[in-house]
Amino acid sequence: MTYSFRDDYSEGCHPEILAALSDANLVQQDPYGDDEFSAAARELICARLGQTSAVHFVASGTMANLLIISSVLKPFEAVISVQGGHIAEHEAGAIERAGHKVIIAPGEHGKLRPEDIRNAVAENTMPPHMARPKLVYISNATETGLAYRKSELKALRVACDTLGLWLMMDGARLGAAMVSKASDLTWPDLAKLTDIFWIGGTKAGALLGEAIVFNKGELAEDFAFHIKQRGAMISKGRVLGLQFKTLFEKDLFDSGALHAHAQAKILSDAMIAAGYKLSCPTETNQLFPILPLALVEKLERDFAFHRWGAVGTDHMEIRLVTSWATDPDQVARFVSALG
Incomplete structure (x- = not known):
């Protein structure tokens, strides 16, 4: 073999997560993410950020990207992604299926640069005849395994603020990025420099699950309705919450x-x-x-x-x-x- x-x-999950799921198996909890485990996981995540952010748990990364992008964009708005970005090449056109154009920018080694954003906006500005860029999508770690530096994320934040764009970070491998010796980013930096990001549990030892974090409260408004309409709200939300509670509580x-x-x-x-x-x-x-x-x-x-x-x-x-x-x-x- x-x-x-x-x-x-390729593996199932960390043994401590499996043990936690087993230990809590017969403990009754409220459904749909309103359980004690999910509440504790949200508190642990917000403690890392140093602020109170809205946190929602979903089952997969593609689901997280689709829910975020389709909820914050108007029907005529578009998202900017680097060439090779996950939403551009590995999600079967899910974003386009939701009605939003994905504008591809060249980037460098999988990273977006401020000039990529400025050029993408300049090349897609002819209202109302072209989809309007409104959201910038990046991944950390990138699809090429690189980690963003604080200075790079700050520069993207400035470019987005100047152009009136939201900044979103796909964190499927955020754990790997945050402990990288190449990165000087902190969790409070993520809270300050992104509007939305998500924390990958699936690739960090969970059976499944991702945690979506809204740092701008207005973007999180009515997000639960989007989760429900997309079929992403599971009755046993405790399964996701307990895994994130265990991941952060035990430093896994x-x-x-x-x-x-x-x-x-x-x-x-x-x-x-x-x-x-x-x-x-x-x-x-x-x-x-x-x-x-x-x-x-x-x-x-x-x-x-x-x-x-x-x-x-x-x-x-x-x-x-x-x-x-x-x-x-x-x-x-x-x-x-x-x-």
Whole structure:
């Protein structure tokens, strides 16, 4: 059986979360997210932010993005995304299906820059004949595994304020970004510099679940109706709340991300030591080495990973992803197979 480095959600959930779900299994709670566990999880999240924000729990990342974007935009408004952004390429046109144009900006290594935002707005300004840009979408960590710096997020905030745009952060891998040595962002920074962001639980050790955080109260108004209309309000909301309570109460969110980082660094260092190039620096739990095709085929006998794209005729860029559950022995086995 091959060992998978395809993603960071191949396992079920952290044993402590499973234990918490089991321990609370027969404890009666109010439905639809009005339970004690969800309330405690909201308090823990707001404590990290240093402010009171509206927090809603949903089951998946695509659901979070769709709900946020469709709720804050008017029918004629559009969202700006970097090329390769999750909403642009990996959500089956969910945003467009909801009636909103996704304006693609080039960016750099998966990051949006202020000039990308300014250019996107300038190229889409002909009211009422063109969809009006209103929301900027970024991911942290990015799809290329990079983490935003505080200065970068500040610059995006200034650009958005100048142009009258909302700033939204997809946090599917926010845990990996926040513990990255490359990032100086704090949780209060997220509260001050974004209008909306969400915290990924699925890739942080939860069975499933994401926490949507509104830092601008007016944007959260009536959001529960959007959740309900989109079929995203589950009667047993306790399942989501209890997982986030456990992730933050027991510090699993950070410790799991740190473990993933450590294993990714071992793999990244081994690639560099063996003389192989990376398409971008390894800052979180994703790495993108460029390997000879013959080596890729050899590694595929024992390991699963994504082929990211051909480089020339005899090399292949691959993606390796580590997680809170990555087995260090399997990492060592992969490193050994390189040589």
